[in-house]
Amino acid sequence: MTGTTAEVALSGELDISTYEDALAQLAAAERSAPELLVVDLAGLRFVDSTGVRLVLSADERAREAGRRLALRLGDGPARRVFTALGLVDRFEVLD
Amino acid sequence: MSERESPASALQRLAGELLRATSPAAIGALVATTAADLLGADAAAVFARAGATTLEALHTSGWPEELSRPFHRLELHRGRPLSDAVLDGHPVWLEDAAQWRLRYPDMAALGTAADMQASACLPLRVEDRDLGAVVFSFRGPRAFSAEEREFLVAVTALCAQGLDRARLLVAERTARETAERQLGRMTVLSRTTRLMEAPLSVEERLRQLADLAVAEIADWCAVHLVRGGRVDQVAVAHSDPTKVAFVAQLQERYPPDPDAAGGALRVSRTGEPAYYPEIPDELLTAAAVDDEHLALIRSIGMRSAVVVPLAVRGRKLGALTLVQAESERRFDHIDLAFAQQLATTAAIALDNARLYEEQWRTAHTLQAALLPTDLPAVPGLRLAARYRSPADTDVLVGGDLYDVVPEPDGCGVVVADVCGKGAAAAALTALIRHTVRAEIDHGHGPAVVLERLNRAMLRASGGRPGRFATVAQARITRTPSGATVRLASAGHPPPLVVRGGRTEAVSARGTLLGVYPDVTLTEVTFDLNHGEIMVLYTDGVTEARDADELYGPERLERAVAPGGPAGDVADRLLADVDAFQHGRQRDDIAILVIEADAEVGP
Numbered sequence: 001m002t003g004t005t006a007e008v009a010l011s012g013e014l015d016i017s018t019y020e021d022a023l024a025q026l027a028a029a030e031r032s033a034p035e036l037l038v039v040d041l042a043g044l045r046f047v048d049s050t051g052v053r054l055v056l057s058a059d060e061r062a063r064e065a066g067r068r069l070a071l072r073l074g075d076g077p078a079r080r081v082f083t084a085l086g087l088v089d090r091f092e093v094l095d
Numbered sequence: 096m097s098e099r100e101s102p103a104s105a106l107q108r109l110a111g112e113l114l115r116a117t118s119p120a121a122i123g124a125l126v127a128t129t130a131a132d133l134l135g136a137d138a139a140a141v142f143a144r145a146g147a148t149t150l151e152a153l154h155t156s157g158w159p160e161e162l163s164r165p166f167h168r169l170e171l172h173r174g175r176p177l178s179d180a181v182l183d184g185h186p187v188w189l190e191d192a193a194q195w196r197l198r199y200p201d202m203a204a205l206g207t208a209a210d211m212q213a214s215a216c217l218p219l220r221v222e223d224r225d226l227g228a229v230v231f232s233f234r235g236p237r238a239f240s241a242e243e244r245e246f247l248v249a250v251t252a253l254c255a256q257g258l259d260r261a262r263l264l265v266a267e268r269t270a271r272e273t274a275e276r277q278l279g280r281m282t283v284l285s286r287t288t289r290l291m292e293a294p295l296s297v298e299e300r301l302r303q304l305a306d307l308a309v310a311e312i313a314d315w316c317a318v319h320l321v322r323g324g325r326v327d328q329v330a331v332a333h334s335d336p337t338k339v340a341f342v343a344q345l346q347e348r349y350p351p352d353p354d355a356a357g358g359a360l361r362v363s364r365t366g367e368p369a370y371y372p373e374i375p376d377e378l379l380t381a382a383a384v385d386d387e388h389l390a391l392i393r394s395i396g397m398r399s400a401v402v403v404p405l406a407v408r409g410r411k412l413g414a415l416t417l418v419q420a421e422s423e424r425r426f427d428h429i430d431l432a433f434a435q436q437l438a439t440t441a442a443i444a445l446d447n448a449r450l451y452e453e454q455w456r457t458a459h460t461l462q463a464a465l466l467p468t469d470l471p472a473v474p475g476l477r478l479a480a481r482y483r484s485p486a487d488t489d490v491l492v493g494g495d496l497y498d499v500v501p502e503p504d505g506c507g508v509v510v511a512d513v514c515g516k517g518a519a520a521a522a523l524t525a526l527i528r529h530t531v532r533a534e535i536d537h538g539h540g541p542a543v544v545l546e547r548l549n550r551a552m553l554r555a556s557g558g559r560p561g562r563f564a565t566v567a568q569a570r571i572t573r574t575p576s577g578a579t580v581r582l583a584s585a586g587h588p589p590p591l592v593v594r595g596g597r598t599e600a601v602s603a604r605g606t607l608l609g610v611y612p613d614v615t616l617t618e619v620t621f622d623l624n625h626g627e628i629m630v631l632y633t634d635g636v637t638e639a640r641d642a643d644e645l646y647g648p649e650r651l652e653r654a655v656a657p658g659g660p661a662g663d664v665a666d667r668l669l670a671d672v673d674a675f676q677h678g679r680q681r682d683d684i685a686i687l688v689i690e691a692d693a694e695v696g697p
Binding site: 046048049050052053056084085086087089090 | 512514515562563565585586588589604605606607610611614615634638645682
């Protein structure tokens, strides 16, 4: 089992109202225990602190399980938010 | 007695009538009258088994009332003719008073009372099913010939078959009704559970529960709630609204007695259910205050009622009242148990809603306690703060914070936003406020204050990444020309500086707090000259939304650009954000404006 990758692309708005759905998508991808989990936030129109918290906890789960988590941030809201929070350096960002 | 028809045609007529009878009572009446007539008996009594050792009279005829009344229920007792017939399964023939005295000396007086002499006691059996017995009695002695005995046994067998069929019909009908009622109850219960989870006010949910109850299980339903020291009726339902209006008028004219035993008000307070399988007129008479009241409550036509407490975990929240009236239905013990189950389901949902509201109130109280009631006076600076949480009670309180800590040469200020809502977020907000105050008092600069705050947050979350917060902290020192600001920001939206109608975002990059043990923080230092202002805020401002857009940094800059006294800037910004989101606020908003005072020098 080397080089397995799973990718989850989130779209629309990521806030408290869509948190559960996004969490379910991540959980489904995590069940296959991929070596690399790519979370694609480039398509998000809006992301707030709830969305950031979702990514932070997914990252923590990956680290605990010895997996890697990487992000695609695009050039929209997700990159602005992650930059503002000083988080871009904390993640493997693929774009 | 009518002229004898031929035994064969009489038997056929009896058989036809037995076939049409559908209840044991109707069969009993036929046997005790038509069959007795056919047999030429002067008196008859039909008994059905009502348990292992008991017989119950279905019908008696021919005996004076005072003789038959004590025998409505009989315990089987060997050594009595009817019991012997039942227990042995064979007829007992007693042809005259002498035989009575010889064979049943204890029973002879009774058996031959009312001029009766001869009796035939016959078991009612179909195959091995023991259904009861019948006794036919005759005035004067009667020698039962073999032919006559055969005829009596044949008629009895016919009656037994009729009784057996009626019994099965009743059992089947009862089983079907029970199944239908059970199905109905399950449906009501599951709909109640769904209803109680609906995003409606408590009152609206209870009104709908009452509507559901009158659609399915009762003619009337009322719900009462305990509120403070009072018990309020929050719902009354009946399928006919004019009846609801009638009762409302009635209650207005004659307010219910709060201490009436078994009334909803009392059940609400005691938590003890009240059950009236039948509502006799005496109960209404006792409850009425005058004749007119009595006439009015009689006109409602209440037949049967249950009042069950809405109670959970020992807390008494109210009462659910169900009443049967014009449908003529009656509540039984199963209905009572079901009503209690229904009330418990509703009470648990109510209690959860109450806990939620309490938690909400606690969090808001805590939040309010975390904000300074008045900003301190700081020489050389004018300060203004605004805080606004969403009015909607469905939105839990967030964790926005602002604070000002006076220092001999100026002050320290902080604005923070904790991720998440509710009591846990408020607790973290409290930690931030107290830690920042302590670290400022220790004389640390902004970057060190935030670094030490980060460590405190990680300690509080047990070393695991917990809730995060974005924090902007500034140390403001008076100077002859105004003030010098040292600013550090941990992922917080950049403060704005307004100078001569131009705005500038001051970016001090830094990592959010509460997640990583090592945080990158930078400090920027700049001057505020007399009349210049700095605006700190939380993302409730920039992320305020109308139908399709965020408020955003550009609108923010336009709102604060005109400058002016600190209080005016804060008011203008809050009003602009309010107008933008049309009063539909989703997140907390905190604004802190610092103005280098033009009037006061160092």
